[in-house]
Amino acid sequence: MPSPSLQTLAVRGPRWLRLGAAALIACAALSPAAALDLTEAYRLALDNDATVRAARAAADAQRERLPQARAQLLPNIGASAGRAHNDLTRTQANILGQPVTSDERYYSKNASLTLRQPLYRPALWAALEQARAVVADADATLQAELDNLGPRVASAYFEALYAHDQLALVREQVRVAHIQLDAAVKAWQAGTGTRTDVDEVQARLDLLRADELRARQQLDFTRHGLRALIDREPDALAALDPQRLVLSPPQPLDLDAWLAKAEQGNPTLQALRARVQVAEQEVRRAQAGHLPTLDAYAQVTHSASENVTTPSSRYTNRSVGVQFNLPLYAGGAVDSATRQALAELTRAQETLQATRRDLGVRLHREYRAITEGIERVRALERAVAAAELAVTSNQRSWAAGTRTVLDVLNAQQQRQTALRDLAQARYEVLLARLRLWALAGESVEEEIERINAALR
Incomplete structure (x- = not known):
């Protein structure tokens, strides 16, 4: 497609320019694709x-x-957390030997962060x-x-x-x-x-x-x-x-x-x-x-109300160590x-x-x-x-x-x-x-x- 300037020259330019522009337009139209x-x-x-x-x-x-x-x-780091609603129904004998039933409801939770590094x-x-x-x-x-x-x-x-x-x-x-x-x-x-x-x-x-x-x-x-x-x-x-x-x-x-x-x-x-x-x-x-395999690990665990006997207790446990496994x-x-x-x-x-x-x-x-x-x-x-x-x-x-x-x-x-x-x-x-x-x-x-x- 010739440029607009060539088209303009072919229509409005001097006679010698009109002839030249027209020739260029014709060549562009007739030339085959490469x-x-x-x-x-x-x-x-x-x-x-x-x-x-x-x-x-x-x-x-x-x-x-x-x-x-x-x-x-490379080190593997993982975190876990959980919270549970516990509904415990307990039946036991009183001092007179009569069965007594009680319902206990409490929440428990735990969270842990663990890092494990393979050593061998x-x-x-x-x-x-x-x-x-x-x-x-x-x-x-x-x-x-x-x-x-x-x-x-x-x-x-x-x-x-x-x-x-x-x-x-x-x-x-x-x-x-x-x-x-x-x-x-x-x-x-x-x-x-x-x-x-x-x-x-x-x-x-x-x-x-x-x-x-x-x-x-x-x-x-x-x-x-x-x-x-x-x-x-x-x-x-x-x-x-x-x-x-x-x-x-x-x-x-x-x-x-x-x-x-x-x-x-x-x-x-x-x-x-x-x-x-x-x-x-x-x-x-x-x-x-x-x-055998050998890993190093470090872990932090936080828990609360883990069992019915200690419903209001909270624990934080920190541990560092190595773990050895031997397939037999x-x-x-x-x-x-x-x-x-x-x-x-x-x-x-x-x-x-x-x-x-x-x-x-x-x-x-x-x-x-x-x-x-x-x-x-x-x-x-x-x-x-x-x-x-x-x-x-x-x-x-x-x-x-x-x-x-x-x-x-x-x-x-x-x-x-x-x-x-x-x-x-x-x-x-x-x-x-x-x-x-x-x-x-x-x-x-x-x-x-x-x-x-x-x-x-």
């Missing part, structure tokens, strides 16, 4: 993706475990260390979700771009097939062509129209997938510019170095190590069921809890080991997808160039009468197939880079910025 690029899509997903929001909420909830565990080791409670200290490990697990799990978001957004973004590329290629094939059909019909009518050529081109055109419909459906599906991540309609997407794209192998060019990076920086491994620590502290908590027998519950905790520890350790091995396989796959994918891109670039030459040669040969119109269509289809495969190979290399970065615990956002520089 295309959504990969960086903007990633930032929108950071704010709107439901999975990331759920991970943040889960991390916030788990972080509260630490102050709760710490509170168990191994289970509580184990719970504190366990809470720290739980928080570390939550933070690492959240980071894993954030790192995984980059490849998820890039995958949805590139799928939408690839679907757009496919639709554009099919439309180009449809356009060329229309031209070839028109030429085949004219040649048949002029007596220089055959009905067979017309039928074959028509059949090819019908197949291409079916492919175009399928490509439209795929484009709509992929755009819906991207919209689910960013929570807005992606009106236009910034396309990949092959002239700006520089595909380089990962640095360092050593798979073992990437494995070492992942061992230290992968957030999923960090979360699993924290879970092993949680299980170790759970073993300590279970074993502490056999150990719990029916085998402590031993059972210890065995359960040891089994959970073994499970956590084995899960960590299995994930470490799986991470090595995934790193190897993504590393090879980059290094070999770059070679595939270069091979497909040569294939596209060769296909372009083949199309030109077949068109010239058809004009000379040595090739049929179907030969020209086949050459054009091979070129379009090579272009489609080339686009897919580029997207796969870029996505493999993001996945490798995420697995190794590297900055995914920086890699997204580098990829985004190759979009137009």
Whole structure:
């Protein structure tokens, strides 16, 4: 929407200003909205993706475990008070042996203030260390979700771009097939062509129209997938510019170095190590069921009219001391809890080991997808160039009468197939880079910025 000053100039200003203002207003009205690029899509997903929001909420909830565990080791202060109305009916024999009944009514009250400080409670200290490990697990799990978001957004973004590329290629094939059909019909009518050529081109055109419909459906599906991540309609997407794209192998060019990076920086491994620590502290908590506990306490109690014999008395009691508890027998519950905790520890350790091995396989796959994918891109670039030459040669040969119109269509289809495969190979290399970065615990956002520089 142009500013009011431009509108005023377009109506009331001098003629040269009116022309300039009108041109600016027309440009503002005709200029398309800026295309959504990969960086903007990633930032929108950071704010709107439901999975990331759920991970943040889960991390916030788990972080509260630490102050709760710490509170168990701090002084506990409690106060209580009560007031009661007592109605006592008493029957007893008098000096003559006759029963005498009396009713006595009185109020009683009591109030107390107690402070208790744990001095020796191994289970509580184990719970504190366990809470720290739980928080570390939550933070690492959240980071894993954030790192995984980059490849998820890039995958949805590139799928939408690839679907757009496919639709554009099919439309180009449809356009060329229309031209070839028109030429085949004219040649048949002029007596220089055959009905067979017309039928074959028509059949090819019908197949291409079916492919175009399928490509439209795929484009709509992929755009819906991207919209689910960013929570807005992606009106236009910034396309990949092959002239700006520089595909380089990962640095360092050593798979073992990437494995070492992942061992230290992968957030999923960090979360699993924290879970092993949680299980170790759970073993300590279970074993502490056999150990004694020692608390210090201080208490002040005030009471009045506690019983019928002293209805008017008041008491104030102050006490300071320590309390020692020694569990002797719990029916085998402590031993059972210890065995359960040891089994959970073994499970956590084995899960960590299995994930470490799986991470090595995934790193190897993504590393090879980059290094070999770059070679595939270069091979497909040569294939596209060769296909372009083949199309030109077949068109010239058809004009000379040595090739049929179907030969020209086949050459054009091979070129379009090579272009489609080339686009897919580029997207796969870029996505493999993001996945490798995420697995190794590297900055995914920086890699997204580098990829985004190759979009137009």
